[in-house]
Amino acid sequence: MANETHSLTQEQLNSWWMPFTPNRVFKTNPKLYVAAEGMHMTMADGRKIIDATAGLWCVNAGHGRKEIADAVHQQLMDMDYANPFGFGHPKAFELAHRLATEIAPEGLNRVFFTNSGSEAVDTALKMARAYWRARGQGEKTKFIARHKAYHGVNFGGVSVAGLTPNRKNFGPVIEADFLNHTLLPENAFSKGQPEHGAELADELERIVALHDASNIAAVIVEPMSGAGGVILPPKGYLEKLRAICDKHDILLIFDEVITCYGRLGASCASVATGITPDIITSAKGLTNGVIPMGAVMAKQEVYDACMQGPENIPEFMHGYTYSGHPVACAAALATLDIYKNEKLFERAGTTAEIWQEGIHRLDGLPYVTDVRNWGLVGAIDLEPHGEPGPTRGQQVAAKLLEKGITVRAAGDTLMMSPPLIIESSHIDQIFDAFEAVLKS
Secondary structure, eight states, rough: OOOHHTTTTTHHHOOOOTSOOOOHTTTTTTEEEEEBBTTEETTTOOEEEEEHHHHHHHHHTOOOOHHHHHHHHHHHHHHHOOOOOOOOHHHHHHHHHHIIIISOOOTTTTEEESSSHHHHHHHHHHHHHHHHHHHTTTTOOOOEEEEEEOOOHHHHHHHHHOOOGGGTTTSSOOOOEEEEEOOGGGGOOOSSOOOOOOGGGGGGHHHHHHHHHGGGGEEEEOSSSSSSTTTOOTTTTHHHHHHHHHTTTTTEEETTTTTTTTTSSSOOOOOOOOOSSSEEOGGGGGGGTSSEEEEEEEOHHHHHOOOOOOOOOOOSOOOOOOTOOOOHHHHHHHHEEEEEEEEHHHHHHHHHHHHHHHHGTTTTTTTTEEEHHHHHHHHEEEEOOOOOSOOOOHHHHHHHTTTTEEEEEEEEEEEEETTTOOOOHHHHHOOOOOHHHHOO
């Protein structure tokens, strides 16, 4: 398998316009994976690398799960595709019911399928607008998001993105305003949800007063901001957002594309925190990263409001060719079985304590300015070196890869989200490597 990848020509390498990748740099020295199993990825040179990022926050049950592969194969043999417009197939309804009863908090019992987190976010935004229009308040079209937020890359998600580089070349399409993020210096080296910053939610009152609640459809936030650098919600912060939204009759959307499916030791962040939004977006861990799929879970009242008009006309003019794809549904059902049978959500909650001890071994090491963790997620901020070229974070990530660990570098922030099957021995290997690199 490794030899096969070495046969790639430069012309072949040049043909793929790669996403979120410095293409010119990559193609001068490609980093190629060729196999994966359990906690490890195998590179083209034969080295086995601990996957400390669960692929891209998605391979929660670990790589190479035969149960999922078997379910996908069987579904392909039984029925490879089914038209979702005006037709259905049993697995989509079974999956929707399981998500409503096993994953979502009580009350979010209507599920709409997409093919990615980006599509899930755009679907949720359209749901919010459709809800208010159905209630005779079609002027409620604006959205409130947060600085440093990532909500996918479709035009809706880009419009509510708080990461400037993600939208500066494309421009917003949806009108949005932004709360400040919750990354505060006084919370440095927090273990779990930080103590300071709940009052930042009060800024929502100012924004609502500026635009007037009669014009605002929804507030959309990641309970834990992922791509923005693992930014955690201070204790009491999400509760305040919920209360302010209730006060002003504004929908609350939780973007749980990362936090759903066990990452925080519960089915989703809403369950972990006890704060129930009106709509939840999810993807990534839904199929363990095997097949693209997303799901939007909405409250009954959101669904009911849209069920208006003639019964022979689609009530929600939205959907995708591959919504509820039978093969994706089979993969998701098999994934949910693994989570349930192996009690991976509960295991993640227990392992999170060991993970916390491991990551905070880095407190006080050279260049480390902050360490954050919540559940099986972690981030390390490094002091910038202020020189041209790769950031210190990128340099450390490259050194870690040499030592057999893959992490995600965003500037000088290193982020990790390991598979939920991680063992204490893997945690030791990861942070032993960190210590060695930072001390070198």
